[in-house]
Amino acid sequence: MFARSLGDDGAELRPLEPWHAAELLTHIDRGRDFVGRFVGLPDAVTDLASSRAFLTAYAEKAATDTGRVYGIWLDDTLVGGVLFRTMDLGQGTAEAGCWLEPSAVGRGLVTRATRLLIDWAVRERGIHRVEWRAAAANTASIAVARRLGMRRDGVLRAQHLHRGDRLDIEVWSLLATEWEAAQAGRP
Secondary structure: OOOEEOOOOOEEEEEOOHHHHHHHHHHHHHHHHHHOOOOOHHHHOOOHHHHHHHHHHHHHHHHOOOOEEEEEEEOOEEEEEEEEEEEEOOOOEEEEEEEEOHHHOOOOHHHHHHHHHHHHHHHHHOOOEEEEEEEOOOHHHHHHHHHOOOEEEEEEEEEEEEOOEEEEEEEEEEEHHHHHHHHHOOO
């Protein structure tokens, strides 16, 4: 098992694996309404079996190099996560995403965790383009994309059906060359 520190505030990034199913379900239950405003995860993780199925699907993605999911723990409590929903190593593309329960908002956890994910994907897996998709009304997620140095590619109008509503989805991206240049300038 590994854990990566996200700073000196007790936050860590760890793989989320099928054996975390009960912990994931407890976490989603704490933030179900908040997380579910823009993200479908609370609709997919509704009981222990569906939580285990979600994590097993990501374990299979990790085994086939087509996706990854990591949890964000704060003082040993799971409070959110980041993931590569998709990874296509042949094309050099990956789509990143996140979620966070209300108790952990405003600490920069998602930005710090996603930085680690992007750095790993670009430097170790050869990903050329990282994409970020967010509902146009999800200003917190769009702010993360900006903090990561992503550029807005455009808006997919009424693209995503979520809980009966059609949401506009903003597409943001970051190229490996942009990432490397930005990291060279970081202390």
